[in-house]
Amino acid sequence: MAKGFRRSYRFAIKTSIYVSLFLTGISAVFLIIHDAYSEWALLLYGFSCFIFSFLIIQYRVEAFIYKKIKKIYENVSMLSATPLNPEQVTTDMTSLSQEVQKFAEGKKLEIEALKVRDSYRKEFMGNISHELKTPLFTVQGYIETLLDGAMKDKNVRKQYLSRAAKGVERLVYIVQDLDMITKLETGELSLKPEVFNIVEVVQNVFDLLEMKAAKKNITLTFETPYAPVWVKADKERIQQVMTNLIVNSIKYGKNDGTTEVSIEDHSKKKIIIRVSDNGEGIQKEHIPRLFERFYRVDKSGSRKEGGSGLGLAIVKHLLEAHKERIFVESTYGMGSEFSFTLKKAKKL
Structure with a gap:
């Protein structure tokens, strides 16, 4: 009961009592002067004044506040995703201030997001x-x-x-x-899922990039048994994912270093493929933005290595198209590891 008794009603009730007492007092004086004093008539008159005053005050104040606040909403309506409803604004100043504060916080977050974008x-x-x-x-x-x-x-x-x-x-x-x-x-680029041996794909990528790795004397190792590991995905796109990750590892790997690929069980239905190196590593502040288009950790040196600057962005989008995830772990000065999941499959 007390919870539902809004401050707006307290304001209206107190004001109505003051008005009623004043009008009743004036009426009592008037009736006494004219010898027409009636206790019950006076009480009825006072109660009627109270009810009438309460309704008028409550309605008028709500309408006044709604009208004023609505102007504020209209001034920022271009940023507002939801319109202002009259039910949101009452003479309960606590509720009103909460609504305005919520609105202001929402706009502040939107503005900050727009600035970042x-x-x-x-x-x-x-x-x-x-x-x-x-x-x-x-x-x-x-x-x-x-x-x-x-x-x-x-x-x-x-x-x-x-x-x-x-x-x-x-x-x-x-x-x-x-x-x-x-x-x-x-969604214009459709995937063509099929069952294939991911071990064979990794070995094909190693064969393609062997000469590139040899230029920096980087050893490509595959720490996985040669037994087939069957997965279901778009074979061509997953080969592109592997190529981009290994090329990236060679590009930022140190001379005489190592790039290692391993395949492990992630769950009953998925495997996880890891591509790790002992290269220069990535500083923590760069990791959240690694998959942005053209984002460069090294603003000068990385361009000397060539490439489109879109390799990791393509990896992220291809894996998201497969509804899979990619993970990054890196220690600056020691190396990095990129890993992603794929669905297991049975050989056809």
């Missing part, structure tokens, strides 16, 4: 501008040099055209990777 957007635009600008200017420079007369020399012409072709190739990689991420986000 805007910061990411600016950084993303700067990154993509840099990634596209470098190969474009490279291609432009070689072509302009050839047009200025260098193409008359056969050896120079072949060398410059070869370098320009590499710049165009990098542009193609960036555009293709961006196109893939966009299709994954919009």
